[in-house]
Amino acid sequence: MAKLLNLQEWANSIYSTPPSLSTLRRWVREGRIYPAPELHGKEYKLMPDSIYVDPSKKNLRLKPKHRKLPATGTLLERLRHDEKASTLRR
Template sequence: MPELLTLSEWDKLVYKNNSHSLNTLRRWARDGYIYPAPQKHGREYLVEKSAIYRNPHRTTSKLQRAIACSTVSPQIRTSRYGSSPEKIF
């Protein structure tokens, strides 16, 4: 079973000198910015020691857009990505 830390302990371990406020850490936990997702135990979140920060709202990669372009009709592709899929690469 992985070692669980409080959000503050995890923040000190990962960010050392650049710590974040507890409100920020709670927001990250709620909004899915920490992977694997922290578990809420009572009033506090516990997170695995090996957890990482990630932005779940990050835009798709060029490869993902290229795959999407190859599976949709030309009209939809043009409206989403412009005149041609070559611009993606």
């Protein structure tokens, strides 16, 4: 298991000019550091390989490569071809 670092040690290892401790604490509260640091007493401890995640970036989620179409066709295809939809069970 890797040795846990506090916020200041982590920032010194990642950034040439690290942000202030208050900024680092705000990032933790806002969930901008992954994996999330743990509070040990009065200070946060995190893994050395933790990264900063910018929440304003849209491509954080993995996109599926290919979605399989339903066997009966999509709703738009059924409407175009005037096919009846199967009845709903209640």
